[in-house]
Amino acid sequence: MTTVFHFFFVPFSIGMAFVVAIMETMYVVKKNETYKKMAQFWGKIFLLSFAVGVVTGIIQEFQFGMNWSNYSRFMGDIFGAPLAIEALLAFFMESVFIGVWMFTWNRFKPAVHVWFIWLTMIGSMCSAIWILAANSFMQHPTGFAINQATGRVKMTSFADIITNPQLWKVFPHVITGAILTAATVVVGIAAFGLLRKHNHDFFKKSMRIGLWISLFAAIAVIVAGDFQTQQIIKDQPMKFAATEGVYKDTGKSAPWTVIASFDTDKHETKSSIEIPKVLSLLAYHKTTGSVQGMNSLNQELHAKYDKKFGADMNYYVPVKTVFWSFRVMAGGAALLLLTSILGLFFTRKNKDTIENKRWLLWVLGICTYTPFVFNSAGWLITELGRYPWLVYGLQTIADGVSPTTTAGQLWFTNIVYFLMFSLMGAVMVFYSRKIMIKGPDDDGAGYGATANNDPFSKEAFGR
Numbered sequence: 001m002t003t004v005f006h007f008f009f010v011p012f013s014i015g016m017a018f019v020v021a022i023m024e025t026m027y028v029v030k031k032n033e034t035y036k037k038m039a040q041f042w043g044k045i046f047l048l049s050f051a052v053g054v055v056t057g058i059i060q061e062f063q064f065g066m067n068w069s070n071y072s073r074f075m076g077d078i079f080g081a082p083l084a085i086e087a088l089l090a091f092f093m094e095s096v097f098i099g100v101w102m103f104t105w106n107r108f109k110p111a112v113h114v115w116f117i118w119l120t121m122i123g124s125m126c127s128a129i130w131i132l133a134a135n136s137f138m139q140h141p142t143g144f145a146i147n148q149a150t151g152r153v154k155m156t157s158f159a160d161i162i163t164n165p166q167l168w169k170v171f172p173h174v175i176t177g178a179i180l181t182a183a184t185v186v187v188g189i190a191a192f193g194l195l196r197k198h199n200h201d202f203f204k205k206s207m208r209i210g211l212w213i214s215l216f217a218a219i220a221v222i223v224a225g226d227f228q229t230q231q232i233i234k235d236q237p238m239k240f241a242a243t244e245g246v247y248k249d250t251g252k253s254a255p256w257t258v259i260a261s262f263d264t265d266k267h268e269t270k271s272s273i274e275i276p277k278v279l280s281l282l283a284y285h286k287t288t289g290s291v292q293g294m295n296s297l298n299q300e301l302h303a304k305y306d307k308k309f310g311a312d313m314n315y316y317v318p319v320k321t322v323f324w325s326f327r328v329m330a331g332g333a334a335l336l337l338l339t340s341i342l343g344l345f346f347t348r349k350n351k352d353t354i355e356n357k358r359w360l361l362w363v364l365g366i367c368t369y370t371p372f373v374f375n376s377a378g379w380l381i382t383e384l385g386r387y388p389w390l391v392y393g394l395q396t397i398a399d400g401v402s403p404t405t406t407a408g409q410l411w412f413t414n415i416v417y418f419l420m421f422s423l424m425g426a427v428m429v430f431y432s433r434k435i436m437i438k439g440p441d442d443d444g445a446g447y448g449a450t451a452n453n454d455p456f457s458k459e460a461f462g463r
């Protein structure tokens with residue numbers, strides 16, 4: 001629960017840093033004040049998401065110690081270095097430059113000031129690298145040995161940890177997903193602005209920038225997603241089989257299951273709609289090539305790990321969640337690609353008719369909320385698809401939990417976290433509303449409490 005909530009804000013703030021940096025760069029290049037206003041207006045939303053992202057992240061550090069003490073002990077030698085570098089270098093860089101950027105608009109020339117937001121963005125991306133380096137070890141351990149005296153993992157090669165192939169597949173996907181998230185939000189809020197017919201030039205320009213960024217990001221997220229798929233076929237075939245709902249080994253050319261229902265007790269597909277050959281195409285980029293099913297993979301994993309982890313292990317991942325999450329995430333890429341193309345088409349030079357296409361403005365507006373769902377779906381695949389491992393092949397989830405933490409304590413802390421997070425979410429929505437109601441003009445010109453572009457307002461859904 002805490003990770004999913006944290007993950008609402010992190011990709012959004014990473015992506016917003018990039019979008020705001022592009023806007024300010026356009027101000028420097030074109031010397032048009034509207035772009036400055038844009039960087040300042042969207043920059044405020046970025047700052048809010050950054051703040052909530054940081055606070056929700058800190059809580060997870062406590063959880064390592066409280067709920068996952070065995071895991072923290074087992075992994076400390078590996079986890080420690082990337083997390084320390086993340087805090088001391090990347091996060092400090094990001095926090096320092098975000099502050100400098102925020103308070104020095106009138107103190108530096110535009111061509112100098114723009115560097116601060118780019119440095120903030122680089123800091124946030126470096127931060128993502130170190131966090132993902134730690135997570136990639138959990139997905140695909142590299143550069144380690146088991147200390148026979150303590151039974152814990154110890155680092156043998158820092159280079160192997162940071163050149164983990166999993167890391168360099170997941171990083172581009174997460175970053176392009178983050179940029180797509182931010183661009184979609186900018187487009188969506190601008191669409192609400194245009195629906196309310198406010199500050200036309202500001203919202204139209206914001207929308208065009210957002211649409212171009214989301215077009216490129218949607219294409220990039222699909223390409224990066226394909227690379228990542230190739231990686232999990234190699235490293236975590238059970239996860240891949242679950243994303244595609246494959247229980248039995250397929251024939252020479254594998255059909256792609258569009259939708260299906262499963263009997264997870266009997267480990268079989270009850271009914272499905274399939275398209276011939278397409279799974280081979282997705283997995284191997286050719287029309288032939290078989291995909292191993294979960295049933296035979298389960299037997300292989302038992303043969304490999306029973307001696308160490310016991311014969312009562314269940315190696316089947318939560319198939320329904322992983323299967324449907326994958327469809328939501330990949331479908332999301334297709335949806336946002338389509339909306340970007342439509343948006344760009346109807347805002348093209350000399351033939352800009354988007355104001356007359358209120359249905360499209362509504363679609364773009366409603367899409368504001370969707371990338372958060374797609375990111376969470378991706379995260380669920382990554383984390384639940386690794387079941388039953390906490391650290392793949394080395395430590396199970398059951399072995400990683402704190403031995404002294406009781407179910408009652410877990411319930412209690414999780415309810416407290418839930419309440420705290422709900423409060424933080426409410427604060428974020430409250431201040432975002434304020435910023436949006438005030439609008440891009442400092443004096444609030446053209447904006448009133450009842451005429452706003454706030455996507456959380458009753459009005460947004462009322463007309």
Ligand code: HEM
Pocket residue numbers: 139170173174177178180181221222224225226228229232239329330331332333334371374375376377378379380381382383385
């Ligand atoms: C056709 C499009 C897509 C494909 C083929 C794809 C593929 C994948 C795969 C295979 C994973 C699991 C990786 C692993 O477990 O190591 C994944 C995870 C993920 N995906 Fe996608 N994806 C697509 C679209 C999207 C979109 C549109 C978003 C967000 C806007 C997104 C965000 C994510 C995130 C955040 C993760 C979790 C990454 C992590 O931290 O490990 N994906 N994706």
